[in-house]
Structure formats: C-alpha cells, structure tokens
Amino acid sequence: MDSPYFRFVKLDICDRDGVYKLFEEERPDVVVNFAAESHVDRSIEDPSIFLQTNVIGTSVLMDACRKYGITRYHQVSTDEVYGDLPLDRPDLFFTEETPLHTSSPYSSSKAGADLLVMAYHRTFGLPVTISRCSNNYGPYHFPEKLIPLMIANCLNDKPLPVYGEGLNVRDWLYVEDHCRAIDLIIHKGRVGEVYNVGGHNEMRNIDIVKLICKELGKPESLITHVTDRKGHDMRYAIDPTKIHNELGWLPETKFADGIKKTIKWYLDHRDWWEEIISGEYQNYYEKMYGGR
Numbered sequence: 279m280d281s282p283y284f285r286f287v288k289l290d291i292c293d294r295d296g297v298y299k300l301f302e303e304e305r306p307d308v309v310v311n312f313a314a315e316s317h318v319d320r321s322i323e324d325p326s327i328f329l330q331t332n333v334i335g336t337s338v339l340m341d342a343c344r345k346y347g348i349t350r351y352h353q354v355s356t357d358e359v360y361g362d363l364p365l366d367r368p369d370l371f372f373t374e375e376t377p378l379h380t381s382s383p384y385s386s387s388k389a390g391a392d393l394l395v396m397a398y399h400r401t402f403g404l405p406v407t408i409s410r411c412s413n414n415y416g417p418y419h420f421p422e423k424l425i426p427l428m429i430a431n432c433l434n435d436k437p438l439p440v441y442g443e444g445l446n447v448r449d450w451l452y453v454e455d456h457c458r459a460i461d462l463i464i465h466k467g468r469v470g471e472v473y474n475v476g477g478h479n480e481m482r483n484i485d486i487v488k489l490i491c492k493e494l495g496k497p498e499s500l501i502t503h504v505t506d507r508k509g510h511d512m513r514y515a516i517d518p519t520k521i522h523n524e525l526g527w528l529p530e531t532k533f534a535d536g537i538k539k540t541i542k543w544y545l546d547h548r549d550w551w552e553e554i555i556s557g558e559y560q561n562y563y564e565k566m567y568g569g570r
C-alpha cells in the first residue's frame with residue numbers, strides 16, 4: 279500500500295530475531311501494530327495462536343521499540359475488549375473508561391495486549407497510544423468475516439449462514455475512516471491515551487445480510503440460520519466523543535455508500551477472494567459451516 283510517510287511491512291511479530299533485524303535495518307520512527315489474529319470463530323477453535331500472536335507478538339514488537347528507540351508505538355486494538363452491551367439499553371455505549379470485560383479468547387488476547395502496552399508505558403516509559411475501533415468493512419476484508427463472506431456466498435449462490443436469529447448488533451465503520459483515525463492519533467494523540475473509534479452506525483446482522491441480498495439481486499431464501507457462536511456478544515456500540523473533541527475526527531463514509539463501494543470492490547476483485555476461498559480456507563469453511 280502506498281503512503282507518503284508509511285511503509286507497510288509483513289513480518290512474523292513472534293520471531294524476535296526477524297523483528298530485531300528489521301528494526302536494525304529500517305530504524306523506524308513510528309511503529310503501528312496492525313498485526314493480529316483477528317477472527318473470533320477461529321479463536322474459539324484454537325485459542326493458543328491468538329495468545330502467541332496477539333500477546334507475545336506485541337511484547338516482542340515493543341521490546342524492539344525499547345531497544346532501538348522510537349517516538350511512538352501505536353496499538354491497533356478493538357472495541358471487543360469491553361465485552362458487549364444489552365440490546366434493551368440503546369442508551370449505553372463503550373467509552374474509554376468502560377472496564378475491560380472480554381468474552382472470547384480473541385478479545386481476551388487483545389485485552390491482554392492492551393494491558394501490556396500500558397505496562398510498557400508506565401514501567402519503561404514507552405511512548406504509546408491505543409485505538410479501540412468497532413467493526414470495519416471495505417476492500418481486502420478477509421472473506422471469513424460477515425460482510426465479505428455474505429457477498430462471496432451471494433455471488434456463488436451459496437447459503438448465507440447467519441448465527442442464531444441474526445439479532446446481534448455491530449457498529450460498522452468504513453476501513454478508510456479507521457485509517458484516518460489512526461493517522462490522527464499517531465500525529466496528534468496524547469501519549470499514554472486510549473481513543474475509541476466508531477461512527478454510530480449500529481446494525482443488526484440480519485439486516486446487513488438482507489441488504490447485501492438486495493444489492494446483489496439475490497433472494498433472501500439463501501439465508502440459513504445456523505448454530506449460534508459460543509459466547510456471542512450481543513451488541514457493540516462506540517462512543518467516539520473523545521477522538522472527536524480532542525482530534526476533530528469524524529467518519530466520512532456513510533454506510534449506504536460504503537457498502538455499495540465494498541460490493542463493487544468484491545465484484546471487481548473476484549480473482550483476489552476466489553483464490554483465498556479455494557485454498558486452505560476450504561478446510562476452515564467445511565469445519566465451520568459444513569453440513570449446516
């Protein structure tokens with residue numbers, strides 16, 4: 279990905295030697311940790327890799343930051359560290375003061391990483407910031423996630439597996455709005471602070487899936503209600519007042535436009551996701567959804 283001041287590198291953040299070698303060569307000034315095992319369902323299947331990547335990997339990266347010196351370490355976290363909110367209390371939102379109260383091995387590993395980041399700040403003086411964002415959508419979203427999975431299955435006329443009744447609520451944000459928020463935080467955010475990122479765009483899963491059917495001209499009869507996710511969080515909803523007041527951030531992409539852009543991207547990049555869903559992903563899909 280091109281950027282005037284960023285270089286995106288792919289590396290195994292648990293590989294201490296590899297990370298140190300990269301720091302030795304590149305001497306980065308600002309480090310943003312986008313790396314994570316991110317899929318809740320996979321964490322339910324096998325938590326261990328989540329602890330390894332999300333907790334140990336974060337510590338390896340921060341150790342390298344301490345050793346070589348940086349001006350800012352930013353941790354990309356998630357609103358899932360706050361747990362969930364009840365459906366019958368639409369007045370409640372996650373603020374930065376909401377206690378961490380995780381539900382899944384994934385969110386627990388992310389909360390563990392957040393605590394470690396704050397510990398490195400207090401103990402070693404590492405200049406850190408953390409962002410906790412709501413659900414992202416947009417280009418290059420891995421097809422295991424709700425929106426790209428439903429688009430891909432619709433395009434292949436396959437069943438659309440909705441967990442339970444599909445009444446769970448997520449707070450969707452277009453990926454570029456999230457990126458702008460991170461950019462602002464690393465440039466203007468206060469060291470040692472957490473910033474929640476979300477666009478007040480709460481939607482029920484079932485309504486998203488029906489919308490995708492409508493946009494692609496596919497029948498809702500493709501929708502199949504399958505066994506619910508274990509420990510399934512009911513509702514996520516971010517209060518983004520702090521990042522708005524302190525840094526002037528506001529989302530720019532309305533969901534109605536973002537979902538159209540996203541669907542078009544998946545139509546235009548069929549090769550990208552077809553290749554993914556034809557590989558190892560097939561085994562995962564069979565294990566998750568086979569026979570249901």
Ligand SMILES: Cc1cn([C@H]2C[C@H](O)[C@@H](COP(=O)(O)OP(=O)(O)O[C@H]3O[C@H](C)C(=O)[C@H](O)[C@H]3O)O2)c(=O)[nH]c1=O
Nearest residue numbers: 316317318356358412413422423424439440441446483
């Ligand atoms: C894959 C799938 C999902 N769902 C439901 C489960 C959730 O209620 C909702 C979204 O699921 P998804 O797995 O896309 O995303 P979340 O579990 O909300 O988590 C995502 O958003 C947070 C912020 C992160 O931090 C995670 O890294 C990211 O994966 O759709 C279904 O009903 N059927 C399906 O086949």
